[in-house]
Amino acid sequence: MSVEVPKDKWPGSIRTVSLGATASEGGTRARSVIVGGETTMPYLSFEAPTPNKPAIAIEIKSHKPEDWSPVLAQAWGDVMSDAPAWAKRAEEVGADLIVLALTPDDTPESAVKCVKSVLAASSLPLIVWGPGQADKDNELLVPVAEATKGEKIVLGICEDKNYRTIVAAAMANGHIVQASTPMDVNLSKQLNILVSDMGMPKDRILTDPTTGALGYGIEYGYSVMERLRLAGLQGDATTQQPMIVTPGLEAWKTKEAKVGEGVPEAWGDWSKRAINWETLTAIALVESGADILVLRHPETLKNVKDAISELMIA
Amino acid sequence: MALTGIQIYKLLPQTNCKACGFPTCLAFAMKLAAKQVELSACPYVTEESEKQLAESAAPPIRLISLKSDGYEVKAGNEVCMFRHEKTFYNKPGIFLRLKASDPDIAAKAALADSYAVNYVGMDLHLDGIAIEADADLAAAVKAVRTTSKRPLILVGKDAGPLEAALSLLAGEQALIYAADSSNLTPMVNLAKKHKAALALKAATLEALADLTQQAQAEGLEDLVLDLGGTNMGDWLNRATQARRLALKSNFRPLGFPTIFLAGQNGSAREALSAAQAIVKYAGFIVLDTFSPDLIYPLLVLRENIYTDPQKPIQVQPGVYEINSPKPDSPVLVTTNFSITYFSVANEVEGSGLSAWLLVCDAEGMSVLTAWAAGKFDSERIAKSVKGSDLGNKVSKKRLVLPGHVAVLSGELEEELSDWEIRVGPREAVDLPAFMKQALN
Ligand code: B12
Ligand code: SF4
Numbered sequence: 001m002s003v004e005v006p007k008d009k010w011p012g013s014i015r016t017v018s019l020g021a022t023a024s025e026g027g028t029r030a031r032s033v034i035v036g037g038e039t040t041m042p043y044l045s046f047e048a049p050t051p052n053k054p055a056i057a058i059e060i061k062s063h064k065p066e067d068w069s070p071v072l073a074q075a076w077g078d079v080m081s082d083a084p085a086w087a088k089r090a091e092e093v094g095a096d097l098i099v100l101a102l103t104p105d106d107t108p109e110s111a112v113k114c115v116k117s118v119l120a121a122s123s124l125p126l127i128v129w130g131p132g133q134a135d136k137d138n139e140l141l142v143p144v145a146e147a148t149k150g151e152k153i154v155l156g157i158c159e160d161k162n163y164r165t166i167v168a169a170a171m172a173n174g175h176i177v178q179a180s181t182p183m184d185v186n187l188s189k190q191l192n193i194l195v196s197d198m199g200m201p202k203d204r205i206l207t208d209p210t211t212g213a214l215g216y217g218i219e220y221g222y223s224v225m226e227r228l229r230l231a232g233l234q235g236d237a238t239t240q241q242p243m244i245v246t247p248g249l250e251a252w253k254t255k256e257a258k259v260g261e262g263v264p265e266a267w268g269d270w271s272k273r274a275i276n277w278e279t280l281t282a283i284a285l286v287e288s289g290a291d292i293l294v295l296r297h298p299e300t301l302k303n304v305k306d307a308i309s310e311l312m313i314a
Numbered sequence: 315m316a317l318t319g320i321q322i323y324k325l326l327p328q329t330n331c332k333a334c335g336f337p338t339c340l341a342f343a344m345k346l347a348a349k350q351v352e353l354s355a356c357p358y359v360t361e362e363s364e365k366q367l368a369e370s371a372a373p374p375i376r377l378i379s380l381k382s383d384g385y386e387v388k389a390g391n392e393v394c395m396f397r398h399e400k401t402f403y404n405k406p407g408i409f410l411r412l413k414a415s416d417p418d419i420a421a422k423a424a425l426a427d428s429y430a431v432n433y434v435g436m437d438l439h440l441d442g443i444a445i446e447a448d449a450d451l452a453a454a455v456k457a458v459r460t461t462s463k464r465p466l467i468l469v470g471k472d473a474g475p476l477e478a479a480l481s482l483l484a485g486e487q488a489l490i491y492a493a494d495s496s497n498l499t500p501m502v503n504l505a506k507k508h509k510a511a512l513a514l515k516a517a518t519l520e521a522l523a524d525l526t527q528q529a530q531a532e533g534l535e536d537l538v539l540d541l542g543g544t545n546m547g548d549w550l551n552r553a554t555q556a557r558r559l560a561l562k563s564n565f566r567p568l569g570f571p572t573i574f575l576a577g578q579n580g581s582a583r584e585a586l587s588a589a590q591a592i593v594k595y596a597g598f599i600v601l602d603t604f605s606p607d608l609i610y611p612l613l614v615l616r617e618n619i620y621t622d623p624q625k626p627i628q629v630q631p632g633v634y635e636i637n638s639p640k641p642d643s644p645v646l647v648t649t650n651f652s653i654t655y656f657s658v659a660n661e662v663e664g665s666g667l668s669a670w671l672l673v674c675d676a677e678g679m680s681v682l683t684a685w686a687a688g689k690f691d692s693e694r695i696a697k698s699v700k701g702s703d704l705g706n707k708v709s710k711k712r713l714v715l716p717g718h719v720a721v722l723s724g725e726l727e728e729e730l731s732d733w734e735i736r737v738g739p740r741e742a743v744d745l746p747a748f749m750k751q752a753l754n
Contacts, residue, residue: 001527003568005555005559006562214615217653222397253741259743262664268606277611283586284593303586
């Protein structure tokens with residue numbers, strides 16, 4: 001019996017964004033990482049191939065994170081107190097990108113120094129996050145943007161409270177912004193418009209739709225991502241940016257990942273459970289259209305890369 | 315796919331005789347399309363039309379339910395490709411596969427059967443056992459039935475041993491996995507005889523559609539599809555195509571739930587491909603490894619994806635007593651979002667410490683979401699306190715706020731001047747330590 005599968009022919013497509021500048025582009029990265037460009041819902045090869053595979057970033061911190069799960073501390077060991085060494089190790093275990101998260105203890109000087117040392121230690125394109133408080137983010141990210149002019153790093157988090165400052169710094173220095181909104185299609189569109197209205201080229205904006213961990217609201221982010229992707233394919237120009245998500249940060253906040261003792265026996269082995277928590281959070285987001293996944297554990301990185309390479313074959 | 319009013323109208327006599335109680339056939343057709351009347355109200359509809367209308371009313375993906383003593387696992391009856399369009403209805407049944415040749419099969423089945431994990435107040439379980447016929451299947455079924463009464467999937471190719479096993483399962487609805495083009499007729503007959511559902515397997519969707527047609531022609535309706543495929547990309551594409559054909563093209567030959575064997579591509583892929591199967595349309599999922607550290611997150615993923623997007627899971631606002639609180643126990647404040655409530659309640663309960671947990675009506679939102687949305691502010695909290703009888707129950711009027719909304723403490727002190735307002739830790743995990751150190 002012949003079977004005629006209905007195919008979606010979308011008028012729109014997702015933009016491509018190229019992260020990191022090579023020497024010929026005025027930076028120092030070994031190569032750029034290109035994400036986006038999709039013309040179908042995720043991995044539907046019977047409609048069209050997926051042009052770029054999603055990139056995996058490993059999140060490292062400028063200062064040793066004292067509150068991270070012991071499972072992570074065990075995986076990374078001493079490099080956790082040495083950001084450049086940590087970045088190098090992340091590159092060795094297969095990361096495509098590095099996320100360097102600054103902390104509230106950083107000063108503009110320490111932040112710039114740390115960013116430069118990470119750029120020197122690893123050849124991967126870099127994403128730099130402020131500590132997540134709008135004022136402090138501005139204070140740190142502006143000098144970082146200036147000190148890395150031409151490297152095409154990503155500056156995050158750029159949200160409604162501070163987008164003007166971050167976008168201006170990114171525009172002046174040839175960088176990219178990570179535009180974050182709390183799990184809402186309309187807020188995401190609005191911020192995207194505000195950022196582009198400042199004159200930011202559209203191939204230098206990433207959308208961060210906000211991630212919830214497995215068991216702690218993943219379904220909200222999952223559906224917002226599907227809705228954003230569908231809208232982009234339907235031709236809505238404000239939802240066509242590649243999406244960056246943070247399953248590592250969210251999954252490792254959960255009790256399931258953080259706590260090994262005094263938990264129900266049905267939770268199973270701590271370290272395996274923690275890695276599965278991050279892995280499953282990430283896989284669900286791969287299926288809903290993530291273009292960049294920021295992870296924390298090297299084992300999760302391997303798992304997610306395996307899944308992506310299988311999804312890219314068909 | 316449901317027919318439109320106009321399509322239904324074409325199947326009616328079009329005489330406008332009014333016997334149905336409506337002025338015209340078209341008016342009646344519109345009511346039928348809206349499912350507000352029954353077709354039987356028209357005495358003149360032809361048999362042929364009746365058949366077509368009945369077919370169109372059938373769900374595009376047939377509901378299959380596996381049953382055993384007191385248990386039921388349902389798959390099918392889905393209506394959308396993306397959960398935000400409506401919701402996903404029937405959570406995929408998750409089964410553990412054991413081998414008939416395994417001497418410990420009864421004990422392993424017992425372990426899987428009794429596995430239970432609590433997530434936001436619900437006990438989550440595996441749904442049943444799949445038994446592989448690599449040795450005496452009937453003996454294995456008997457052994458499993460000594461420790462588990464949950465529904466079964468019988469995995470085998472030969473009708474003989476399957477028949478022996480099925481005769482032990484009178485009154486149940488099991489699933490036979492699987493028939494292909496080489497053994498279709500004997501397997502269909504077996505399934506019919508024992509009222510079992512039958513999984514069909516073929517290399518392509520075309521061949522699979524042929525098989526379902528043939529099985530139906532031979533009188534079997536309860537079918538399940540193994541879509542084949544050798545990697546996650548392949549499987550995702552096939553699952554999407556089958557679902558789309560059923561929902562968008564009303565293509566009956568593939569309008570059945572699917573079964574996915576997560577261990578088929580090696581144990582390294584089991585977690586990854588099972589997770590994909592949960593989010594992408596599987597009806598039944600068979601695992602080969604019993605590993606609580608994987609089963610727990612898989613069961614939670616299934617709950618999350620199958621939550622109705624229109625209704626966040628909430629708990630009843632009010633005062634909850636944890637570990638028999640006394641008048642000098644503290645009052646903890648939180649919101650009525652299920653995940654939030656249970657994060658806090660489980661933590662305090664597990665620590666053995668006593669508390670009054672005041673759950674405010676924050677329209678089912680988490681602490682920060684509700685705060686950002688103006689549903690969890692000092693006014694609302696004060697109102698909940700005053701509306702409860704806590705004032706009479708406690709001797710020490712101490713109210714502990716979630717650390718994330720520390721900013722509310724000043725205003726709340728004004729609203730509740732006779733209460734001592736304390737700011738707790740940000741995460742519930744740290745509550746027991748806080749209660750021991752800071753509250754005594
Ligand atoms: C899922 C989610 C949503 C879902 C809602 C889910 C729900 N039913 O609540 C949706 C998508 C609907 C949503 C909407 C919004 N959201 Co929202 N959302 C989230 C998200 C991703 C997770 C929240 C969650 O479920 N956490 C899990 C629960 C268990 O956490 P919790 O309630 O805080 O409980 C913990 C602690 O507080 C503590 N605790 C709880 N009770 C108590 C009590 C005591 C005594 C103590 C000591 C501790 C304690 O224990 C728990 C576990 O540790 C967060 C970001 C994030 N990743 O955290 C944003 C977030 C909360 N949202 C945010 C915002 C702004 C919004 C919106 C206003 C955006 C908008 N305008 O649309 C709306 C508001 C809703 C509306 N107007 O309808 C912001 C809040 C920012 C801020 N600080 O003000 C956040 C932080 C995202 C961000 N970074 O910007 N959101
Ligand atoms: S009873 Fe049947 S034929 Fe008569 S008006 Fe109603 S629908 Fe038409």
